Amino acid sequence: MFDVHEMEVNFGPQHPSTHGVLRVILKIDGERIVDAKPIIGYLHRGTEKLFENMSYPMCIPHTDRMDYVASATNNLGFVETVEKLMGITKQIPKRAQLMRVMLSELQRLSSHLLWLATHAIDIGAMTPFFYCFREREQILDLFEEYCGARLTLNCMRIGGMPEDLPPGWLDDVEAFVDKFDAAIDEYESLLTNNRIWKKRTVGIGVISPEEAIDWGITGPPLRGSGVEWDLRRAQPYECYPELQFEIPIGKNGDTYDRYLVRMEEMRQSNWILKQCIPLVKATPAGDIKAKISRVVRPPEGEVYHSIESPKGELGYYIIADGKTQNAYRCHVRPPSFVNLQALPAMAKGHLVSDLVALIGTIDIVLGEVDR
Amino acid sequence: MHVEYQKPRWSDKFLLLDMLEGLKTTLRELFKPKVTIRYPEERMEPANRFRGMFKFSFDRCIACKLCALACPIDIIYIDVHDEQREIDGKMKKLKVLDRYDIDVKRCMFCALCEEACPTKPKSIWLTTKTYELASYDRKDLYFNMQQLEYWEGRPEYAGLPADEPEPKQIEGGMP
Amino acid sequence: MPEPLMRYLIWPLVKFLVAFLIVQVIVAAMNYIERRLLGLMQARLGPNRVGNEVFEKITPRSLHRFIPGGLLQIIADPIKFILKEDIVPSSSEKVAYFLGPMLPLIPAFLVFCLIPYGPPPTFVVTHVNVGLLLILALTSTGVYGIILGGWASNNKYSLMGGLRSAAQMVSYEVPFGLSIVGVLMLCGSFDLVRIINYQADHIWNLFPQLIAAFIFLVAMNAENNRTPFDLPEAESELVAGYHTEYSAMKFAFFMLAEYSSMIVNCCLMVSLFFGGWTLAINGYGLTTGVLRGWGLAGGILGAVIFISKVMLFMLMYIWFRATFPRFRFDQLMDLGWKWMIPLALANIAVTAVVVLLGLQFNFQGEVVLSIAGAAIIAFTLFLLLRPRAKVIHARRVSEA
Numbered sequence: 001m002f003d004v005h006e007m008e009v010n011f012g013p014q015h016p017s018t019h020g021v022l023r024v025i026l027k028i029d030g031e032r033i034v035d036a037k038p039i040i041g042y043l044h045r046g047t048e049k050l051f052e053n054m055s056y057p058m059c060i061p062h063t064d065r066m067d068y069v070a071s072a073t074n075n076l077g078f079v080e081t082v083e084k085l086m087g088i089t090k091q092i093p094k095r096a097q098l099m100r101v102m103l104s105e106l107q108r109l110s111s112h113l114l115w116l117a118t119h120a121i122d123i124g125a126m127t128p129f130f131y132c133f134r135e136r137e138q139i140l141d142l143f144e145e146y147c148g149a150r151l152t153l154n155c156m157r158i159g160g161m162p163e164d165l166p167p168g169w170l171d172d173v174e175a176f177v178d179k180f181d182a183a184i185d186e187y188e189s190l191l192t193n194n195r196i197w198k199k200r201t202v203g204i205g206v207i208s209p210e211e212a213i214d215w216g217i218t219g220p221p222l223r224g225s226g227v228e229w230d231l232r233r234a235q236p237y238e239c240y241p242e243l244q245f246e247i248p249i250g251k252n253g254d255t256y257d258r259y260l261v262r263m264e265e266m267r268q269s270n271w272i273l274k275q276c277i278p279l280v281k282a283t284p285a286g287d288i289k290a291k292i293s294r295v296v297r298p299p300e301g302e303v304y305h306s307i308e309s310p311k312g313e314l315g316y317y318i319i320a321d322g323k324t325q326n327a328y329r330c331h332v333r334p335p336s337f338v339n340l341q342a343l344p345a346m347a348k349g350h351l352v353s354d355l356v357a358l359i360g361t362i363d364i365v366l367g368e369v370d371r
Numbered sequence: 372m373h374v375e376y377q378k379p380r381w382s383d384k385f386l387l388l389d390m391l392e393g394l395k396t397t398l399r400e401l402f403k404p405k406v407t408i409r410y411p412e413e414r415m416e417p418a419n420r421f422r423g424m425f426k427f428s429f430d431r432c433i434a435c436k437l438c439a440l441a442c443p444i445d446i447i448y449i450d451v452h453d454e455q456r457e458i459d460g461k462m463k464k465l466k467v468l469d470r471y472d473i474d475v476k477r478c479m480f481c482a483l484c485e486e487a488c489p490t491k492p493k494s495i496w497l498t499t500k501t502y503e504l505a506s507y508d509r510k511d512l513y514f515n516m517q518q519l520e521y522w523e524g525r526p527e528y529a530g531l532p533a534d535e536p537e538p539k540q541i542e543g544g545m546p
Numbered sequence: 547m548p549e550p551l552m553r554y555l556i557w558p559l560v561k562f563l564v565a566f567l568i569v570q571v572i573v574a575a576m577n578y579i580e581r582r583l584l585g586l587m588q589a590r591l592g593p594n595r596v597g598n599e600v601f602e603k604i605t606p607r608s609l610h611r612f613i614p615g616g617l618l619q620i621i622a623d624p625i626k627f628i629l630k631e632d633i634v635p636s637s638s639e640k641v642a643y644f645l646g647p648m649l650p651l652i653p654a655f656l657v658f659c660l661i662p663y664g665p666p667p668t669f670v671v672t673h674v675n676v677g678l679l680l681i682l683a684l685t686s687t688g689v690y691g692i693i694l695g696g697w698a699s700n701n702k703y704s705l706m707g708g709l710r711s712a713a714q715m716v717s718y719e720v721p722f723g724l725s726i727v728g729v730l731m732l733c734g735s736f737d738l739v740r741i742i743n744y745q746a747d748h749i750w751n752l753f754p755q756l757i758a759a760f761i762f763l764v765a766m767n768a769e770n771n772r773t774p775f776d777l778p779e780a781e782s783e784l785v786a787g788y789h790t791e792y793s794a795m796k797f798a799f800f801m802l803a804e805y806s807s808m809i810v811n812c813c814l815m816v817s818l819f820f821g822g823w824t825l826a827i828n829g830y831g832l833t834t835g836v837l838r839g840w841g842l843a844g845g846i847l848g849a850v851i852f853i854s855k856v857m858l859f860m861l862m863y864i865w866f867r868a869t870f871p872r873f874r875f876d877q878l879m880d881l882g883w884k885w886m887i888p889l890a891l892a893n894i895a896v897t898a899v900v901v902l903l904g905l906q907f908n909f910q911g912e913v914v915l916s917i918a919g920a921a922i923i924a925f926t927l928f929l930l931l932r933p934r935a936k937v938i939h940a941r942r943v944s945e946a
Contacts, residue, residue, distance in 0.1 A: 007702060009702050009703075015785065016785060017783070031706065031875055054443055057441070057483065058441070058442075058443035058483065059443070060481075061443055061479055061481035061483065062443060064481075065479075120871070123871045123872060124773065124774065124776070124870070124871040124872025124873075125869075125870065125871035125872075126584075126588070126773075126867065126868060127397055127400075127587065127588050127868050127869060129588075130588035130589050130590060131400075131588070131589060134406050134589050137406070141418070144417065144418045144420070144421055145418040145419075145420065146420070147420060148418065148420035148421050148422035148482060148497070148498065149421075149422055149480065152479065152480075152481075154481045154482070154483070162486060163420075166418075166419065166420065186396060189392050189393060189395075189396045190393045190396055190397075190869065191393075191871070193379055193389040193392065194389050194390060194392075194393055194870070194871065195384075195389055195390065196390075196774050196870055196871045196872070196873055197871045199873070199874065199877050200871060200872075200873075200874055200877075226373075246372040247372060248372050248373075248374045249372065249373055249374070250373070250374060251373060251375070257374070260374040260375075261374055263374075264372075264374045351874060351875060351876065352706070352783055352784075353777075353783050353872075353874045353875060354874065355783075356783050382929070383929065386922070386925070386926045386929060387926075388926070388929055388930060390869075390870065391926070391930050392930070393869045393870065394865060394866075394869050395930065396869075397587045397865065397868045397869045398587075398865070400587050400588070400589060401583075401586050401587045403589070405586070405589055405590055405591050406589050406590070407589070407590040407591055409591070409594065409595075
């Protein structure tokens with residue numbers, strides 16, 4: 001009479017809050033999750049295999065399509081890896097470095113805004129979604145002004161940048177950056193202190209620092225657990241060592257802390273952008289490319305390089321055979337894929353309502369998980 | 372740096388001030404100007420570098436095929452034949468373009484072809500400020516040379532930028 | 547025609563039909579108003595297209611800028627519901643599946659007989675002296691349709707939605723009913739007309755019964771499955787909850803029942819705590835007597851006041867929906883049983899003690915309660931509106 005009757009529910013792949021095509025097979029007892037099993041691969045496009053069949057510059061537009069809400073950082077990771085393989089990291093002009101930093105920080109803002117929008121709407125707060133998109137559109141406008149695309153930017157090249165900043169771009173960035181802090185305050189007035197938001201997030205999906213490291217979690221989920229690990233500081237690239245910013249970390253490792261960490265990261269990114277503007281103005285215009293040959297043919301060897309994407313450690317592992325213009329093998333270490341592993345452990349024992357909060361808080365992009 | 376937020380005061384908590392604060396924000400937002408536009412009637416002007424539909428110039432093209440080589444997904448099809456032609460009284464070997472097709476339905480608008488084009492101004496470019504490319508038939512999205520140059524049956528953007536000027540403007544700093 | 551037939555059948559029927567039609571128009575309009583207002587609060591425009599051309603043709607040019615766009619959405623939505631294909635899942639339990647949307651409609655419509663829209667006798671359909679009890683009894687049967695619909699769809703998400711709403715609506719009946727007790731003690735009647743008249747002669751019950759009004763507000767949101775208690779149809783968790791498998795008119799019936807019961811609850815809120823059709827304090831102002839003195843015009847004025855107050859509360863639902871996140875199921879139950887019910891009981895106790903002490907020591911207990919309620923409201927508004935450096939987002943940053 002009192003035996004446990006478990007129900008199996010297919011959560012996704014076509015479900016409003018699985019952020020794409022994640023499928024979670026849930027075993028639930030009433031509303032309590034006994035077991036959650038994520039199933040991936042619905043968006044697999046064989047990007048890694050494609051990389052083996054095209055020259056390095058051709059790969060860059062394809063990297064856009066992995067984490068499609070943060071394509072600038074994907075570009076950055078790829079071009080830096082190839083540059084490291086060719087040994088030209090030091091030759092990148094200062095202006096190009098600053099432009100890369102600015103684009104990737106803008107991208108971090110836009111990615112975090114999209115995360116906040118979807119995370120909030122998953123938990124039921126409808127309005128932050130639209131407020132976040134309002135600011136995100138302004139960032140996308142900046143991207144459009146710089147490189148002509150809004151989402152899949154293709155905005156970096158091996159050895160530098162494709163083109164110089166358009167006139168007036170820095171002023172537009174400055175105008176946006178000045179207003180953005182107030183916009184974050186507005187989102188926070190709807191969520192941070194709201195008791196319902198706190199009830200839904202505090203103590204949900206707790207990951208201890210040790211667990212987080214064991215799972216290989218990176219990015220805001222790791223920092224939310226209280227581990228101070230940010231690749232911009234730990235393995236500095238581009239001109240991050242010259243810029244001031246702080247690494248926000250949480251204490252409890254729950255969904256609320258991850259929320260706070262990301263909100264603070266947005267403020268820090270905004271600060272970085274503010275610092276970058278005068279630095280870019282001080283560099284000579286047009287000096288955006290290292291002097292390398294048009295044909296990219298790295299020497300034989302292999303290299304792993306990773307950067308801090310908005311979602312965590314985005315790594316590229318490239319083996320070059322030195323003869324062709326193609327990579328012999330290119331492996332991508334996507335942060336979403338690794339972070340998603342922790343979902344079953346986090347979800348166990350919580351309610352179905354918490355599952356959507358958990359999927360939101362690890363901030364996955366299925367394009368990146370499945371590649 | 373640890374992120375921590377102030378614990379709300381007892382009175383704030385008792386009087387539901389956190390909830391009222393949110394209500395205040397949405398009410399304030401009610402009277403602010405709206406950011407959306409009524410799309411088909413109002414349109415946004417794309418930025419100067421916006422990557423839209425292709426435009427091709429037969430006269431400028433030197434049939435070097437660099438664009439087709441640069442294309443990551445091989446959607447530019449070029450056929451060329453050599454022709455002996457008399458120019459300034461000398462017989463010269465010339466490359467003549469027979470076919471220049473772009474399979475736009477597979478295009479991802481990365482503009483690598485434009486970047487690879489060696490002529491000045493470019494003979495293939497995407498900065499045409501057009502973005503309404505949807506079609507009812509897949510066949511309509513395969514363009515040949517003439518269609519790319521003259522854009523039959525497509526809304527043409529009035530002010531085509533000839534070619535973006537070389538970046539001479541200086542963003543402050545060094546002259 | 548014999549006089550009793552006229553008095554007990556024909557007139558009430560006519561009045562009911564008029565009231566019913568007005569309410570249905572409000573329901574249809576709410577659909578548009580909700581989407582529009584929600585849009586305006588969210589930095590966008592909302593529906594602003596349908597019918598613009600029609601209105602531009604039939605109205606003079608100078609009026610165009612005052613007509614809100616998309617007004618014919620009110621008509622377009624029902625037409626769409628009627629024309630859509632009615633999909634019945636093959637594995638559903640057919641009888642229950644069809645009953646599901648019908649059941650909640652009946653009580654939701656019946657209740658409109660019992661609400662006094664204006665000064666009696668003209669604007670009261672049936673004057674029942676235990677009207678309040680009847681309304682509570684009828685509204686609480688609305689849950690059956692939702693359970694039935696959720697179960698009969700044979701969909702796991704629907705089932706969960708149905709179960710959630712069953713638990714939620716049954717739980718919140720209790721604080722819903724308890725919050726009214728304080729009002730009953732002050733007014734000494736179950737008759738809504740007398741409760742309203744009492745408020746006109748004294749003060750809106752909002753002030754002496756502030757806590758009861760708050761509990762009523764929360765419970766009424768929960769009863770209607772509205773944000774922040776919209777768990778049964780939580781779109782991010784349960785796709786669409788109990789009406790996932792419903793389409794076309796059946797879906798429209800669920801919506802109709804939901805909005806009708808929203809209006810009923812708003813009517814109750816206005817009658818119990820905000821003085822119904824009167825605008826008076828301590829017997830001064832537009833009391834029932836004054837309105838009746840003006841004949842039919844006064845009656846219509848009363849009804850307009852009543853409906854305006856109701857609409858304000860309907861807008862409040864939308865305001866809440868735009869602002870709050872959603873509770874979790876167990877938290878919702880906690881809130882209902884561990885907070886709302888004890889609070890309601892405490893409110894009853896306090897009201898009883900103060901009123902009795904007043905009788906004993908010859909002061910008006912109600913005035914004491916009113917002053918306390920007004921003070922709380924004033925203090926809250928002061929805290930909310932005072933100019934200050936962003937207290938709410940102040941961060942304390944400590945070194946790691």
